[in-house]
Amino acid sequence: MKKQNGTQWLRIGMTLAATIITLSSLTACSHVMTMVHAKVPAASEFGLGPRKSSSGLYTATLQPAESLRPRKLQTQVALKDARGQAVDGAAITIDGGMPQHGHGLPTQPRVTKALGNGAYLIEGVRFNMGGWWEFKLAIAGKTGNDTVTFNLAL
Amino acid sequence: MTTKRFLILSAIILLPTLLYGSRQRNDGWTPAQIEELRKLSISELEPLAPDPTNRVADDPAAATLGHELFFDARLSANGKVSCASCHQPDRDSQDGTSLAHGVGTTNRRTMPIAGTAFAPFLFWDGRKDSQWAQALGPLESPVEHGGTRAQYAHVVAENYRASYEQVFGPLPDVSRAPAVGGPVKDPSAAAAWSAMPQTDRDAVTKIYANIGKAIAAYERRLQFAPSRFDRYVDTLTATGRAPENVLSDDEVAGLRLFTGKANCTQCHNGPLLTNNEFHNTGVPASPSLPQDRGRIEGAKNVLADEFNCRSRWSDATGAQCSELEFLKPDGPELQRAYKVPSLRGVAERAPYMHAGQFATLSDVLAHYNQAPTAPEGHTGLKPLKLSAQELRQIESFLRALRGGIAAPPEFLRTPVR
Numbered sequence: 342m343k344k345q346n347g348t349q350w351l352r353i354g355m356t357l358a359a360t361i362i363t364l365s366s367l368t369a370c371s372h373v374m375t376m377v378h379a380k381v382p383a384a385s386e387f388g389l390g391p392r393k394s395s396s397g398l399y400t401a402t403l404q405p406a407e408s409l410r411p412r413k414l415q416t417q418v419a420l421k422d423a424r425g426q427a428v429d430g431a432a433i434t435i436d437g438g439m440p441q442h443g444h445g446l447p448t449q450p451r452v453t454k455a456l457g458n459g460a461y462l463i464e465g466v467r468f469n470m471g472g473w474w475e476f477k478l479a480i481a482g483k484t485g486n487d488t489v490t491f492n493l494a495l
Numbered sequence: 496m497t498t499k500r501f502l503i504l505s506a507i508i509l510l511p512t513l514l515y516g517s518r519q520r521n522d523g524w525t526p527a528q529i530e531e532l533r534k535l536s537i538s539e540l541e542p543l544a545p546d547p548t549n550r551v552a553d554d555p556a557a558a559t560l561g562h563e564l565f566f567d568a569r570l571s572a573n574g575k576v577s578c579a580s581c582h583q584p585d586r587d588s589q590d591g592t593s594l595a596h597g598v599g600t601t602n603r604r605t606m607p608i609a610g611t612a613f614a615p616f617l618f619w620d621g622r623k624d625s626q627w628a629q630a631l632g633p634l635e636s637p638v639e640h641g642g643t644r645a646q647y648a649h650v651v652a653e654n655y656r657a658s659y660e661q662v663f664g665p666l667p668d669v670s671r672a673p674a675v676g677g678p679v680k681d682p683s684a685a686a687a688w689s690a691m692p693q694t695d696r697d698a699v700t701k702i703y704a705n706i707g708k709a710i711a712a713y714e715r716r717l718q719f720a721p722s723r724f725d726r727y728v729d730t731l732t733a734t735g736r737a738p739e740n741v742l743s744d745d746e747v748a749g750l751r752l753f754t755g756k757a758n759c760t761q762c763h764n765g766p767l768l769t770n771n772e773f774h775n776t777g778v779p780a781s782p783s784l785p786q787d788r789g790r791i792e793g794a795k796n797v798l799a800d801e802f803n804c805r806s807r808w809s810d811a812t813g814a815q816c817s818e819l820e821f822l823k824p825d826g827p828e829l830q831r832a833y834k835v836p837s838l839r840g841v842a843e844r845a846p847y848m849h850a851g852q853f854a855t856l857s858d859v860l861a862h863y864n865q866a867p868t869a870p871e872g873h874t875g876l877k878p879l880k881l882s883a884q885e886l887r888q889i890e891s892f893l894r895a896l897r898g899g900i901a902a903p904p905e906f907l908r909t910p911v912r
Contacts, residue, residue: 465817472761
């Protein structure tokens with residue numbers, strides 16, 4: 342129960358932050374838009390999920406152990422297929438970065454453990470700046486290959 | 496029941512008073528902003544975690560030995576250079592000059608020491624992953640201490656045997672080791688090192704690594720003391736009111752810019768005002784220095800470092816080396832990326848950047864305001880378009896970050912031998 346509350350708060354926090362980023366990119370930081378042509382997604386596109394993969398094969402949900410701050414982080418990801426069944430045995434690789442700053446992730450996170458029931462442990466994640474981050478999972482599972490991109494506001 | 500009723504009543508009476516007061520006297524900070532400010536206070540610094548790579552990191556006897564070694568100029572080629580020559584304890588462990596001067600001149604600015612026990616990577620390019628491994632770099636650098644580990648092992652054997660053995664156990668036998676020898680650039684010292692049997696080389700290197708570990712135990716005790724900024728934030732957080740006469744109007748305005756429009760806290764965040772990461776901020780290259788590629792070299796070097804977390808000289812198990820495990824060894828974002836320094840006491844530490852490229856704080860702020868193209872790689876900065884007055888206000892705020900060093904007073908002086 343406690344964990345769920347925490348996740349809910351995280352979701353609210355991130356939605357708020359996403360709104361702030363979206364608003365500020367329209368006003369004070371308009372130069373950002375001219376420097377790097379990366380459009381901040383709508384606030385509704387931000388958050389820990391559940392989020393559908395680009396071809397709709399999977400739905401992924403991030404379940405970080407602690408709040409998203411610019412620091413080292415462990416997170417779990419829960420994976421389901423299109424019918425809502427937990428996906429085990431998938432190979433997941435991680436990529437991402439800050440589209441507005443033109444750089445990738447500062448570390449090389451990876452899945453260190455398959456926890457069963459569609460859950461995987463990702464270690465080595467670090468978001469070292471405030472702002473909009475993309476966190477991408479490339480999933481190779483029984484039903485095929487697909488990618489899911491989370492937009493996170495730090 | 497009575498207690499409950501009393502609490503409810505108190506809340507009804509107190510709440511409007513508090514709200515009214517906070518609207519009047521909180522310098523216009525919203526609750527969300529106050530929460531963000533709280534995270535920058537030195538009071539929020541987490542307790543220092545044990546260093547698994549150094550089993551004597553928190554041993555007071557090791558810190559005392561490290562203090563003595565830190566000030567000992569016999570640990571140099573010419574008997575004139577100690578750690579304290581550049582890391583001057585009365586100057587926040589730095590030397591106020593663009594490039595450090597040991598037995599020669601380095602290509603980088605001396606870094607301060609306070610708070611670095613919290614840093615996963617040391618040096619401007621992060622080529623070391625612990626304080627003790629860091630301390631060993633300058634000792635064998637041909638332009639810093641300029642000596643060799645065999646020489647230093649003899650210094651310990653002749654002058655520190657008892658205190659060494661108290662901390663580390665029996666001193667390895669180095670009687671057969673040459674006076675000068677180590678894996679260094681100097682051909683005769685390198686030849687003497689190669690000629691030594693492996694067991695003798697290990698004996699010398701063990702003492703050498705322990706010199707670093709004792710120095711690290713000393714350096715861990717150097718932490719930042721609270722500044723006026725912290726006093727302001729702590730009162731604001733505790734009472735919802737801004738204290739009077741702690742920060743000037745300009746300093747508060749500077750703080751508002753620092754955490755807002757100027758985006759400083761994107762990297763200078765947390766109680767140490769650094770994310771301890773590496774970023775390319777388009778700092779100009781020094782024309783007189785060789786090409787400097789920053790983190791992209793540092794990342795490779797720390798993975799290959801003889802004294803890193805995974806090395807045989809480290810006290811950690813491999814599983815404790817997660818910083819190395821998830822380190823990104825290559826990538827465009829590492830090009831000319833340098834360590835984000837703590838801003839605590841920053842006004843006392845001119846000149847600025849990894850080779851002292853900027854003489855004053857206003858030069859630094861002008862650079863961030865303009866965000867020029869990086870000499871190599873891609874700058875993470877965007878022009879800030881701040882006015883001259885706003886830049887001046889940020890500078891005023893940065894001056895309020897002076898709090899000095901929290902350490903046992905004797906640790907900031909030359910040790911009495």
